[in-house]
Amino acid sequence: xxxxxxxxxxxxxxxxxxxxxxxxxxxxxxxxxxxxxxxxxxxxxxxxxxxxxxxxxxxxxxxxxxxxxxxxxxxxxxx
Numbered sequence: 001x002x003x004x005x006x007x008x009x010x011x012x013x014x015x016x017x018x019x020x021x022x023x024x025x026x027x028x029x030x031x032x033x034x035x036x037x038x039x040x041x042x043x044x045x046x047x048x049x050x051x052x053x054x055x056x057x058x059x060x061x062x063x064x065x066x067x068x069x070x071x072x073x074x075x076x077x078x079x
Contacts, residue, residue, distance in 0.1 A: 003079055007072035008042040015044060032064035
């Protein structure tokens with residue numbers, strides 16, 4: 001028997017393009033959002049808002065970065 005893990009990964013091509021352009025224009029300030037959009041994190045927009053509102057505090061930026069590199073959550077197992 002083989003099982004397939006279903007995760008919370010989502011594809012959002014427009015968010016990916018916008019996040020890459022914005023990260024380049026802001027010299028890496030929106031890097032956590034870019035990484036989360038590229039990885040298809042389910043909470044990419046939450047990471048954006050955390051980064052946008054609290055990223056200037058450095059602690060907020062680090063928190064957003066940690067959230068973007070956490071592994072995807074398994075939501076189901078299929079046979």
